[in-house]
Amino acid sequence: MALASLIMLVPVVLVTSFLSGIFGMAGGLLLLWFLFLVAPASTAIAVHGIIQMVSNGSRAWLSRRYLDLKILAIVSLGLLLAMGCLFAVQYSPNKAIALMVIGLLPLLLWIPASWLTFDASRPSHAFACGLISGALTVMVGSAGPLIDLFFIRTKLDRRVVIATKATIQVVAHFTKVVFYINAALMLDAMGWTTVALCIPAAFLGAWLGKFVLDRMSDLQFRSWTRMIVTCIGFAYFVQGTSAVLSA
Incomplete structure (x- = not known):
């Protein structure tokens, strides 16, 4: 990554961790979008995983008394199985396709509950x-x-949702860091220094976000999450489509 991109990374992590501290995932999507702009796909995913492990880990720790261990254990089994299968086929990422897929994912949140209920x-x-x-x-x-x-669409309290999702995402990000460990190891000293500076920024952002979360209702939390993530997804899809068309 270029020096200018590295300098921008710390404030970007602070802002995106703050958003994640409120909505659970919007910030992570923004951070990955920034990393895709400034680094190859495998490096972007690896760095995103390292930073998000801290950001999500901070939220998980701050809300640890609300964690649902049963859900965490079952989801983690699926996560590890998926990583093992992709490792077996030696999967390699494509940035344009990744942008398009992530851009389409928020559409899932608008599917009527009567059509598909998880x-x-x-x-x-x-x-x-x-x-x-x-x-x-x-x-x-x-x-x-x-x-x-x-x-x-569960009946879980929003704090249980945040705590459990954050811990699940710690495991998920850990699996992708392991998967792309060679890309992570290619970072130079400046890159690792910047990543190290992002760790306290991620924790601070998550801590600040929790204050806003505690003052939101469950209805506000769910409605705002869908709208914000959908807007971010639209930006992803446009960028991914442009990359495919210009290839």
Whole structure:
């Protein structure tokens, strides 16, 4: 990554972690979009994974008393199985396709509940969530909107949703860092220094976001999440389509 991009990364992480602290995933999508602009796909996904492990880990720790361990365990099994399958076929990412796929994911949040209802509190649904989101996390770098589909229509308290989703995403980001470890190791000293500076920025953003989350209602949380993530997804899709057409 260029020096200018590295300098911009720390404030970008602070802002995106703040958004993630409120909505659970919007910030992570914005951060990945920025990284795709300034780095090759595999490097962008690896760096995103390292930073998001801290950001999501911060949210998970701050909300740890609301964590649903049963859901976490079942989803994690699916995540690990998905990573193993992609490792076996030696998958390699394509940036344009990744942008388009991520751009389409928010559409899932607008599917009427009567058409397709997922509930992460049901074991079979939790395993499917882990398997599908694990595959997408490794393949395109993010699966936040898909994970949200399994939570947004549950009867879980918003704080349980944030805590459990954040911990699931820690596991998901860990799997993609392991998958792209060679790309991560290619960072130079300046790159690793910047990533290190992003860690406290990620924690601070998550901590600030929690104050806003605590003052929101469950209805506000769910409605704002869908609108913001959909807008971000539209930007992804436009950029991905442009990249495919210009190739």
